[in-house]
Amino acid sequence: MFELAGVDDDRYLNETELRDRARLPETLRVYRATAEGHQTGLSWTTSFERAHWFATRLGAIGGHPHQIYGLDAPREAVLAYFHATRGEHEYVIDTGRIDPTMPDLVDPGEWDRLLEPYLTGSDG
Numbered sequence: 001m002f003e004l005a006g007v008d009d010d011r012y013l014n015e016t017e018l019r020d021r022a023r024l025p026e027t028l029r030v031y032r033a034t035a036e037g038h039q040t041g042l043s044w045t046t047s048f049e050r051a052h053w054f055a056t057r058l059g060a061i062g063g064h065p066h067q068i069y070g071l072d073a074p075r076e077a078v079l080a081y082f083h084a085t086r087g088e089h090e091y092v093i094d095t096g097r098i099d100p101t102m103p104d105l106v107d108p109g110e111w112d113r114l115l116e117p118y119l120t121g122s123d124g
Contacts, residue, residue: 002079002092013080013092024075030091032069032103039069039103040095042079047089049118052111068111071103 002013011018030044033055045051048068055066073093080092106114 007079009076012078015082015084021075021078024078027072027074028078028091030071030073030093031106032071033066034069035064035066039067039105040100042092042095044071044073044091044093045089046091047118048114050088052115067108068106069103070106071098073098 005013006018007013010021012021012024013019028046030046031048031051032039032041032044033051033053034041051068055068071093073091074097077094077097078091079094082088082090082092
């Protein structure tokens, strides 16, 4: 699907237009909230606050505890970025291009510290 949209080794999809991967940082710190066993999915966010929202709301609704996983994704793994339509800072990551031992589980004891910038208005 992404190949049909024009995504290749040099370009990724930004909303509805193709952009040069070189415009991205070499790595992006991204997070994913999901139930155990699904941590290598496509949808990731640079917003820890958004990952926390998914972990605490959707995990509770679905009756399956959600964890938050973190990953330093190389720009070569970025297929797409979406923000304007949903405000989620969502990156679509090809986790097949990443070391299979990743991502790392974010310790729930660290969640409050990682949320602090959003609560003080200095990030997000």
